[in-house]
Amino acid sequence: MTTRSPFEALLAPERTVRGVRTVPDEPRGTILFVHDLGADLDEFGQIPEVLSRHGFDVVCIDLPGHGLSDGEEPEPGSLRRDVMGVLGELAGAGRPLGLFVSGAMANLSTTIGRPDGVVAHVVVNPVVDESILAQGTRAQATRMVLHGDGENLVGTPVQKFFQMQLGEKMLVHNPVMKRGTVGVVEEHALLVHVQTFFKRYLK
Secondary structure, three states: OEEEEEEEEEEEOOEEEEEEEEEEOOOOOEEEEEOOOOOOHHHHOOHHHHHHHOOOEEEEEEOOOOOOOOOOOOOHHHHHHHHHHHHHHHHOOOOOEEEEEEHHHHHHHHHOOHHHOEEEEEEEOOOOOHHHHOOOOOOEOEEEEEEOOOOOOOOOHHHHHHHHOEOOEEEEEOHHHHHOOHHHHHOHHHHHHHHHHHHHHOO
């Protein structure tokens, strides 16, 4: 059985990040979902609920200036600080941490990893943004990159992103991913990939 409840993290005065949290009776790990810039937590559809039914504590946040959260559209320089603030609160539970990100926010996946206690990442359709990447050095983690760019990756943002990653990494192509994160739910095989990945590495 899982329980869904509101989630809040006070990052600074008048700067509260809000979202939803779905916790099973005996969670095996915690996964933070961070949406793409210009989107909100609804981007992920039913993926969080599915992962929670498989035993994960799942937290989906709206970045400042998006959806339920306070503040203005974040500056690139504040994005990592905000996400790390939320991860810091989640780390208190003592469970291993995972990250699920998409689009431009995939760049933060490059700078967050094992040194921060975040061991496993799922990245959807990464878009390389040098201003976000400049916020931190590359960090080791195990990453699975889902994309719909096609099998010829020469010169694509996905290729550039994938080559930059440190640690074990895998690349999964499926044409349905051109539609974004919704493709994970539409294609059962992709959803199984995500479940299996987190079960294997988030322990």
